[in-house]
Amino acid sequence: MLKLYHYWSSTCSRRVRMTLAEKQVDWISHHVDIHRKKEQLEEWYKQINPNSYVPALDHDGKVLIESLIIMQYLDEVFDTGASLVPEDAYARGMMRVWMDRFEYAVHKAINALSHSRSHSDKFVGLSHDELRALWQKVGNPEKRRILLHRLEHGVSEAEEANAIERIETVLDMMEVQLAKTPWLCGDQLTLADIAMAPYPDRFQANKLDMLTDFSKRPHYGNWVSKIQALPSYAEAYAFPNPDSDAA
Numbered sequence: 030m031l032k033l034y035h036y037w038s039s040t041c042s043r044r045v046r047m048t049l050a051e052k053q054v055d056w057i058s059h060h061v062d063i064h065r066k067k068e069q070l071e072e073w074y075k076q077i078n079p080n081s082y083v084p085a086l087d088h089d090g091k092v093l094i095e096s097l098i099i100m101q102y103l104d105e106v107f108d109t110g111a112s113l114v115p116e117d118a119y120a121r122g123m124m125r126v127w128m129d130r131f132e133y134a135v136h137k138a139i140n141a142l143s144h145s146r147s148h149s150d151k152f153v154g155l156s157h158d159e160l161r162a163l164w165q166k167v168g169n170p171e172k173r174r175i176l177l178h179r180l181e182h183g184v185s186e187a188e189e190a191n192a193i194e195r196i197e198t199v200l201d202m203m204e205v206q207l208a209k210t211p212w213l214c215g216d217q218l219t220l221a222d223i224a225m226a227p228y229p230d231r232f233q234a235n236k237l238d239m240l241t242d243f244s245k246r247p248h249y250g251n252w253v254s255k256i257q258a259l260p261s262y263a264e265a266y267a268f269p270n271p272d273s274d275a276a
């Protein structure tokens with residue numbers, strides 16, 4: 030039994046759903062409402078993921094967290110579908126370097142940028158004190174500190190500028206690589222490509238024009254079109270919002 034704890038529009042959940050689609054394995058969905066109900070902060074979920082994040086995977090009672098680790102696990106455990114990890118040891122190392130960049134530069138940066146854009150409406154109706162009490166329940170101490178700091182001070186212009194610069198640096202690196210190879214690690218789609226796949230759409234949703242202007246990075250632009258045309262991408266995005274009234 031393969032059960033995924035996930036949220037319909039989360040980038041980290043989409044990466045994993047895309048990997049599951051590439052591997053062509055069946056899975057059971059447990060949707061965790063991280064938006065309205067804040068189920069990630071409930072005790073039962075913190076038993077599954079002490080960081081209060083989605084996604085988490087339960088494979089026959091064994092729980093795994095961290096989307097990029099879940100993706101590597103799925104590729105190792107299932108020999109169905111496409112092989113998503115390069116045979117060559119150096120290419121495999123580079124795949125992990127890209128994944129690291131997407132996690133520590135792109136994901137962290139977009140999180141700061143989304144906070145003052147698309148996420149700002151999610152707190153409507155909650156008082157400052159109610160929010161503070163909620164954020165004190167966040168399992169991951171770093172994330173807890175960030176959220177409490179943002180509650181008091183918002184996201185500064187300097188922090189936003191820094192976030193954009195960090196993402197642009199990674200997009201520039203992608204442009205150089207994608208001028209040489211069709212996918213980030215060569216001729217084959219790998220977990221590195223999938224790890225980045227949901228972010229171009231997120232840049233667009235947040236109206237980050239400097240990140241969506243492909244004339245500056247044409248090879249990256251081609252890669253975006255190519256990855257967004259994959260059936261596995263469509264499948265990852267097809268998971269519906271169970272709370273269709275939600276903002």
Ligand SMILES: N[C@@H](CCC(=O)N[C@@H](CS)C(=O)NCC(=O)O)C(=O)O
Pocket residue numbers: 039040041042063069081082083084094095096097132
């Ligand atoms: N490093 C973690 C990051 C997971 C993460 O940031 N998840 C977000 C959704 S993409 C989340 O659960 N956020 C909960 C919240 O904002 O309170 C992973 O890759 O799984």
